[in-house]
Amino acid sequence: MSMMIIDILSWLLIIAGSFSMIVGGVGVLRLPDVYTRMHAASITDTLGAGTIIAGLILQAGISLIAAKLLLILIFIFFTSPAASFALAHAALSSGVEPILDSDLRSDEEKEKSP
Amino acid sequence: MGNRFIHSISLGAVLFAVWLVLSGHYTLLITTLGVISCAVVVSIMQRMDLIDQEGHPIHLTWRAFTYIPWLIIEIIKANIDVLKLILAPSLPVTPTLLRVKASQTSDLGQVIYANSITLTPGTISVDVANGEILVHALTRSGAEDLMGGEMDRRVTRMVGEDK
Numbered sequence: 001m002s003m004m005i006i007d008i009l010s011w012l013l014i015i016a017g018s019f020s021m022i023v024g025g026v027g028v029l030r031l032p033d034v035y036t037r038m039h040a041a042s043i044t045d046t047l048g049a050g051t052i053i054a055g056l057i058l059q060a061g062i063s064l065i066a067a068k069l070l071l072i073l074i075f076i077f078f079t080s081p082a083a084s085f086a087l088a089h090a091a092l093s094s095g096v097e098p099i100l101d102s103d104l105r106s107d108e109e110k111e112k113s114p
Numbered sequence: 115m116g117n118r119f120i121h122s123i124s125l126g127a128v129l130f131a132v133w134l135v136l137s138g139h140y141t142l143l144i145t146t147l148g149v150i151s152c153a154v155v156v157s158i159m160q161r162m163d164l165i166d167q168e169g170h171p172i173h174l175t176w177r178a179f180t181y182i183p184w185l186i187i188e189i190i191k192a193n194i195d196v197l198k199l200i201l202a203p204s205l206p207v208t209p210t211l212l213r214v215k216a217s218q219t220s221d222l223g224q225v226i227y228a229n230s231i232t233l234t235p236g237t238i239s240v241d242v243a244n245g246e247i248l249v250h251a252l253t254r255s256g257a258e259d260l261m262g263g264e265m266d267r268r269v270t271r272m273v274g275e276d277k
Contacts, residue, residue, distance in 0.1 A: 039196060042232070046233060081229040084232045098211060101210055
């Protein structure tokens with residue numbers, strides 16, 4: 001019985017993780033520029049990877065594999081912000097202008113005015 | 115000097131723990147080789163003068179236990195907000211660039227703060243200079259939450275610079 005509860009819980013976590021991975025991908029396609037797309041990609045790093053690995057840990061039970069999975073999660077949490085920062089910093093210093101709220105608004109106003 | 119010794123010991127212990135988890139082979143020969151390789155890494159790091167509070171911040175361990183759960187909850191909340199934004203048909207994003215003040219004085223504190231900002235979806239730190247962090251936020255409300263400064267206060271408290 002308790003096995004079944006753990007099984008259901010782990011599959012819920014894995015499905016939630018897969019869903020957030022897909023939404024992250026959709027976000028990368030829908031959002032307008034590099035910086036906003038990075039926000040979508042950071043969903044896959046945190047919620048996506050976190051819930052999928054948590055689900056897999058429940059599947060593995062208390063074992064060496066679970067410890068290894070936990071280690072993967074810890075490394076992702078330490079390295080992914082460094083990689084995101086490097087990417088955003090490189091984009092800004094090589095002159096990629098972020099699209100800001102004021103630009104989006106003026107575009108809409110331009111569309112409305114004629 | 116004694117501080118450096120404690121750092122070396124704890125670095126060696128962490129390395130060996132990681133080795134134990136990743137290896138899975140526990141015969142005498144293999145384990146001895148593992149101990150030797152950890153000792154070699156520690157001695158190389160000592161020669162390169164990389165063993166200090168910045169590279170291996172053991173003094174933060176206990177306070178991190180209160181900060182990390184708070185950060186995880188914030189990350190989950192921010193994730194749900196960004197998920198809703200992406201799935202909303204009108205895509206109601208209001209991208210904003212802002213500078214937030216990092217009240218931490220040490221490099222380590224500022225790095226932890228900038229990394230926490232990046233780890234939370236909806237805000238990315240783009241540049242760190244002169245005690246200020248340039249942040250790109252996906253929505254104006256996310257930017258305002260950050261301006262409220264709760265994360266800043268919590269990081270400052272964790273690195274023990276709140277006096």
